[in-house]
Amino acid sequence: MKNAIVWFRKTLRIHDNPMLIWAESSQDFDSIIPIYILEENWSHEKTGKLGNNRLSFLFDSLLDLDNNLKNNFDTRLQIFSGDPCEVIESILNTKDSKVKSLLTDYCSEPGSINDIFQVTENLEKNDINVKVFPAVNTILDIEKIIKNKNFKLPKSTNDMEKIFNDNHIIGPYGNLIDGDLPTPKKICSDSLFVKSIKKQKHISNFYIPIEEIRERNYQLKLEVGFENSYFLGGETEALKRLEKKISERPDFVNSFRKPKTYSTNEDNNPMEPTTTGLSPYISNGCLSVRLVWNECASIQNSGHTKPPESLHGQLMFREMFYLLSRSVENWDSDIGNINCKPVKWGDYDEEKIRAWELGKTGFPYIDAMMRQLEATGWMHHLGRHAVSCFLTRGQLWQNWKYGRDIFERKLIDSDWAVNNGNWLWLAGVAPFSMPYYRVYNPCPDKKSSLNVETEKATFIRYWIPELSLFPSKYIFEPNLAPLEIQKSSNCIIGEDYPFPIVDRKNTRKENLIKFKSNIKQ
Numbered sequence: 030m031k032n033a034i035v036w037f038r039k040t041l042r043i044h045d046n047p048m049l050i051w052a053e054s055s056q057d058f059d060s061i062i063p064i065y066i067l068e069e070n071w072s073h074e075k076t077g078k079l080g081n082n083r084l085s086f087l088f089d090s091l092l093d094l095d096n097n098l099k100n101n102f103d104t105r106l107q108i109f110s111g112d113p114c115e116v117i118e119s120i121l122n123t124k125d126s127k128v129k130s131l132l133t134d135y136c137s138e139p140g141s142i143n144d145i146f147q148v149t150e151n152l153e154k155n156d157i158n159v160k161v162f163p164a165v166n167t168i169l170d171i172e173k174i175i176k177n178k179n180f181k182l183p184k185s186t187n188d189m190e191k192i193f194n195d196n197h198i199i200g201p202y203g204n205l206i207d208g209d210l211p212t213p214k215k216i217c218s219d220s221l222f223v224k225s226i227k228k229q230k231h232i233s234n235f236y237i238p239i240e241e242i243r244e245r246n247y248q249l250k251l252e253v254g255f256e257n258s259y260f261l262g263g264e265t266e267a268l269k270r271l272e273k274k275i276s277e278r279p280d281f282v283n284s285f286r287k288p289k290t291y292s293t294n295e296d297n298n299p300m301e302p303t304t305t306g307l308s309p310y311i312s313n314g315c316l317s318v319r320l321v322w323n324e325c326a327s328i329q330n331s332g333h334t335k336p337p338e339s340l341h342g343q344l345m346f347r348e349m350f351y352l353l354s355r356s357v358e359n360w361d362s363d364i365g366n367i368n369c370k371p372v373k374w375g376d377y378d379e380e381k382i383r384a385w386e387l388g389k390t391g392f393p394y395i396d397a398m399m400r401q402l403e404a405t406g407w408m409h410h411l412g413r414h415a416v417s418c419f420l421t422r423g424q425l426w427q428n429w430k431y432g433r434d435i436f437e438r439k440l441i442d443s444d445w446a447v448n449n450g451n452w453l454w455l456a457g458v459a460p461f462s463m464p465y466y467r468v469y470n471p472c473p474d475k476k477s478s479l480n481v482e483t484e485k486a487t488f489i490r491y492w493i494p495e496l497s498l499f500p501s502k503y504i505f506e507p508n509l510a511p512l513e514i515q516k517s518s519n520c521i522i523g524e525d526y527p528f529p530i531v532d533r534k535n536t537r538k539e540n541l542i543k544f545k546s547n548i549k550q
């Protein structure tokens with residue numbers, strides 16, 4: 030049988046998967062070898078790059094993909110770790126491999142682009158055809174758009190609407206996006222060959238048996254606590270969440286206004302987002318972003334909300350960051366990045382950054398958000414606004430890149446283009462940033478634009494059990510509570526819960542002055 034390697038990168042699904050559709054109809058090969066290559070070295074106990082939740086979400090997703098491949102096409106996902114060129118070479122060197130093509134999804138990160146460049150160079154020498162499928166993890170074909178001679182760096186959803194309209198047919202309730210392809214029915218896989226791969230001696234350096242993934246995933250979940258694994262990775266969960274949060278709720282979709290959603294999650298469940306909570310599934314490719322777009326379009330009525338506040342508006346922001354990350358040089362840096370004003374941030378302050386990361390700043394709203402991130406790997410968008418503003422231009426005057434790195438490691442929806450874009454936005458340094466003088470109060474009241482449930486303060490009590498008996502009146506700024514109240518609430522500030530690490534009002538004032546003088550220079 031002639032084989033094609035299908036290299037799953039950011040498309041951990043079988044629905045709306047152009048690689049599988051192609052494989053079904055191709056005349057060049059008649060069997061697929063589905064593979065995934067972990068970035069990290071498997072033999073290392075822990076990776077610095079992926080935190081426990083992020084890794085566990087990825088493992089859930091791989092296990093689910095393996096299951097879906099097994100149930101639908103009677104084949105199994107082959108998982109490897111190591112340098113992609115070496116891994117692929119080792120498959121080619123397997124006896125009777127007969128590989129004719131390699132199919133993979135386009136990924137925009139510089140490292141991924143480099144991988145494809147090298148793999149293609151190697152394979153073409155061996156007369157093996159490499160096909161990279163664009164617009165699988167995004168709605169737009171990123172490379173095609175940025176190469177258009179009329180392309181200008183977008184700064185808003187207005188700019189994005191124009192790009193969408195120029196590239197997609199406009200329907201009555203939003204642009205119609207091609208695709209969301211059906212799951213193929215007739216994919217073949219030479220199961221004997223696929224089985225023989227793992228038995229090859231020269232592959233054993235790279236090959237990871239699926240049972241090992243399952244075992245390590247279980248250990249990770251033990252470490253983070255099963256109750257904190259609220260978001261289970263994988264396509265199966267993704268499709269269930271899509272149904273529950275979007276398909277079954279036309280009113281929610283039609284009236285969706287992102288800035289009005291509560292940052293402190295659902296009243297009856299401190300884990301459940303008031304937004305869709307689909308980001309981890311979209312980022313890991315367990316859910317097709319085109320399917321999400323089309324699902325919203327199909328239930329929108331004439332009165333639906335519009336970008337930037339609507340759900341389509343949120344997806345446009347995502348596309349905007351993908352376009353920018355591929356067209357702005359040094360996107361992830363504060364040097365040589367035309368989308369980043371030069372600001373002289375303070376020296377790295379380990380104590381402050383540790384307090385921020387661990388949720389021990391003495392500001393309960395900030396701490397609850399950061400503890401939620403640590404425990405579950407997710408945080409509401411407005412919570413992300415508050416903690417990133419606090420770390421940078423708000424209170425701590427630290428470089429946004431320190432926070433960006435911590436988010437990158439911990440977020441289960443971690444995405445290079447989007448994470449950097451949002452940090453640039455919130456640090457106030459980008460052309461698309463909010464005005465730098467709009468600083469969030471880290472001790473929000475019920476009128477705050479952070480949309481916080483302040484009456485029962487369930488979210489704060491859940492994530493900061495030290496304050497669980499505190500009266501709501503003082504819970505957002507507990508250091509202001511009279512000692513009698515602290516005693517009767519079983520929480521003495523400075524002993525059971527920290528004093529604020531900075532004076533929020535003074536630091537805000539000083540930082541505004543510094544920011545203004547930095548951008549003037």
Ligand SMILES: Cc1cc2nc3c(=O)[nH]c(=O)nc-3n(C[C@H](O)[C@H](O)[C@H](O)COP(=O)(O)OP(=O)(O)OC[C@H]3O[C@@H](n4cnc5c(N)ncnc54)[C@H](O)[C@@H]3O)c2cc1C
Binds near residue numbers: 309443448
């Ligand atoms: C400092 C900071 C860092 C961030 N890092 C990431 C990241 O690494 N990965 C990530 O996916 N999102 C990131 N975001 C954006 C945003 O917070 C999340 O996408 C959103 O909270 C996910 O929740 P949801 O799926 O319920 O979103 P919904 O409001 O339901 O939106 C639907 C989808 O739209 C997309 N989306 C929503 N908001 C944004 C946005 N501002 N930018 C780009 N796409 C968006 C997501 O794919 C999301 O799933 C970051 C925001 C900030 C302020």
